[in-house]
Amino acid sequence: MPVAGFIYPDHAAEDDYPFAEGLFGRQVSLPVEHIYGTDLHAVAELLDLGSERRLAEGASLLAKHEPDAVVWACTSGSFVYRWDGAREQVEKLSAAAGKPASSTSFAFVHAAAALGLRRVAVAASYPRDVAEYFVEFLAAGGVEVMSMSSKDIDTAAEVGRLSPEAVLELAVSHDHPGADAVLIPDTAMRTLGVIPAIEDRLGKPVLTANQVTIWEGLRLIGDVPVTAGLGALFRDGAGQR
The missing domain is CATH 3.40.50.12500 (Rossmann fold)
Known part of the structure; x- marks a missing residue:
């Protein structure tokens, strides 16, 4: 079974991920592991939340799930690094996880394309x-x-x-x-x-955000499953190779 792993900050809407698993008929696994910091939407705090140290911790927590790809499931904790910094962020995450990696901010750009x-x-x-x-x-x-x-x-x-x-x-x-x-x-x-x-x-x-994050994780693995329940991004075969 394909496994896309997600590093999620604190707790808020992580139940979107098992909800999506259900829509896919449990044909994919979408494990979520949490890292913790302040949940304040402020630049300095977000830079700390998305730091190399914290994401490496998240990758370590996901390792037991044996993911095929890893995604930093945080938009603000990636885009505050700006484009080049966010690219470096996911490169370091990939190195820590030993797997392809991305973030929600890049997921938005890739999904739009x-x-x-x-x-x-x-x-x-x-x-x-x-x-x-x-x-x-x-x-x-x-x-x-x-x-x-x-x-x-x-x-x-x-x-x-x-x-x-x-x-x-x-x-x-x-x-x-x-x-x-x-x-x-x-x-x-x-x-x-x-x-x-x-x-x-x-x-x-x-x-x-959670929709494109899930899509990005599955896209990194291979073909994205089609489902009617998650909008045009999953309905229209976007991400199919």
Whole structure:
């Protein structure tokens, strides 16, 4: 069975991963191991959270699952390193794990490319100064941000308590008419259960942090399974070799 392993910061919405396993009919394994630090959405704290030392610890914890690939399941803890720093971050993670590696920030760029999305709207939960790093990261990856909203939520724990209705409203209310898709960039937000409803309301794809993170892990291993329950990214065969 293919195994994609995920290093997840603290606790918030990690139940999205077994939820996805169920949608795939338990044909893939998506183990999650946790590393701990402050859950504050602030640049200095996020740089510490995504440090080489902490991610090496996460890789060590995942080793017992014998993963075929490893993904740092944190958007803000990767994009705050900016493009080159985030690339170095995953290279060091790959070396520590002895496996192919990536992060949620690169997952967003790769998923957008796979679906042919060039212009997007960003519905961010972060404070604005943090969210602006994501806009910069997307631009470096060739994705133009038509509009960016920020909810100014300070901690991941608060994001994890958002209701499905609040997540749906966040996405729908922050669309842009010129955007090919809406991006929701926080793995602390529980989104997988509402992706079909969001896409029905928007009439366009939505990319969410846990969704693209899972997709990226499976893409690193090989073909991405097709399922109707996780939106256009998994429905349209994106990532198939």
